[in-house]
Amino acid sequence: MSRELLRATDLVVRFPAGGLSRWIVPVDRVSLTVDEGEAVAIVGESGSGKTTLGRALVRTLRLSQGQILLKNKDVSRLQGRALKQYRAAVQMVFQDPFASLNPSRTVSQQIGVPIRFHRRLTGREAHAEINQLLEQVGLTPAEDMREKYPHQLSGGQRQRVAIARALAANPQMIVADEPVSMLDVSIRAGILQLLSQLKQDLGISFVFITHDLASARYFSGRIGVMYAGQLVELGPAAQVVAEPLHPYTRLLLAASPGSGIKTALPETSQRAPDLSIGRVGCPFAPRCPLVEAKCTASAIPIQWIADRAVACVQVR
Numbered sequence: 001m002s003r004e005l006l007r008a009t010d011l012v013v014r015f016p017a018g019g020l021s022r023w024i025v026p027v028d029r030v031s032l033t034v035d036e037g038e039a040v041a042i043v044g045e046s047g048s049g050k051t052t053l054g055r056a057l058v059r060t061l062r063l064s065q066g067q068i069l070l071k072n073k074d075v076s077r078l079q080g081r082a083l084k085q086y087r088a089a090v091q092m093v094f095q096d097p098f099a100s101l102n103p104s105r106t107v108s109q110q111i112g113v114p115i116r117f118h119r120r121l122t123g124r125e126a127h128a129e130i131n132q133l134l135e136q137v138g139l140t141p142a143e144d145m146r147e148k149y150p151h152q153l154s155g156g157q158r159q160r161v162a163i164a165r166a167l168a169a170n171p172q173m174i175v176a177d178e179p180v181s182m183l184d185v186s187i188r189a190g191i192l193q194l195l196s197q198l199k200q201d202l203g204i205s206f207v208f209i210t211h212d213l214a215s216a217r218y219f220s221g222r223i224g225v226m227y228a229g230q231l232v233e234l235g236p237a238a239q240v241v242a243e244p245l246h247p248y249t250r251l252l253l254a255a256s257p258g259s260g261i262k263t264a265l266p267e268t269s270q271r272a273p274d275l276s277i278g279r280v281g282c283p284f285a286p287r288c289p290l291v292e293a294k295c296t297a298s299a300i301p302i303q304w305i306a307d308r309a310v311a312c313v314q315v316r
């Protein structure tokens with residue numbers, strides 16, 4: 001039996017917004033668990049709240065509501081030193097390695113910060129640890145890579161540095177936010193392989209945020225599907241891809257290249273999803289070809305059917 005590492009319950013993140021609706025809710029009562037060594041993918045279209053959920057999980061954003069447990073310990077309201085410890089244990093790797101690295105620091109300085117700060121290593125010990133991390137992420141020879149600046153590296157190498165920096169804190173979990181989507185297609189597979197290797201060798205858990213169902217399926221044991229801030233489907237990756245339950249998941253699958261999915265649904269509208277506070281019912285209803293009156297009458301709770309979960313009145 002695998003052990004639970006993280007449990008998020010009914011997470012809500014609200015942002016103030018201009019215009020008529022004063023608030024938007026890009027994370028709306030999302031509940032999710034991640035086991036030790038497990039990878040859970042979060043998929044959904046642009047603006048569905050994936051990054052905001054990731055930032056809420058690593059606690060770089062204030063939660064408006066909800067609870068996060070790490071190994072059964074409530075971390076949702078941590079502050080100060082305890083919050084810093086949590087952020088060491090739960091790291092985030094971002095989409096754009098160029099933006100996430102400091103342009104005026106060498107590779108060894110970037111990785112040295114968490115090593116000093118979280119692990120309290122200095123001098124020769126820190127030097128050896130940096131080299132070991134560089135080798136672990138495939139940046140060799142480490143002695144040559146140490147002194148390079150981000151602009152002297154390729155996109156893939158920069159992302160490897162960002163991954164090494166995340167590893168430097170000795171994390172139990174990494175939230176990887178579209179870690180390959182800004183990279184050249186030819187080097188994506190190498191980075192995904194590296195992340196898989198780390199999952200396997202170090203037993204690190206992952207929340208893997210992606211647009212791309214194929215890489216979600218490759219990398220993750222389970223897939224969660226987000227639409228307009230809500231988790232509308234969650235289940236074992238193979239099942240979600242082979243037999244999607246939510247109409248939105250079916251649409252997403254039909255849109256993914258080479259899916260061969262025959263459950264394609266015609267889109268009824270292209271309206272951008274409504275994230276405003278006070279919306280009622282299923283957020284996908286305005287685009288759903290199966291919409292009924294009850295879809296917009298009240299909130300649609302996510303329901304479990306064996307090891308799968310779906311928020312849709314059509315699925316029983």
Ligand SMILES: Nc1ncnc2c1ncn2[C@@H]1O[C@H](COP(=O)(O)OP(=O)(O)OP(=O)(O)O)[C@@H](O)[C@H]1O
Nearest residue numbers: 015016026044045046047048049050051052053275
């Ligand atoms: N700090 C913020 N303040 C106000 N609104 C924000 C903030 N961060 C994100 N948003 C809004 O929250 C919504 C969800 O954004 P988010 O970046 O989480 O989506 P996403 O699913 O990661 O999209 P993408 O696939 O494009 O990365 C968007 O409408 C975005 O404009």
Ligand SMILES: [Mg+2]
Nearest residue numbers: 050051052177
């Ligand atoms: Mg994003």
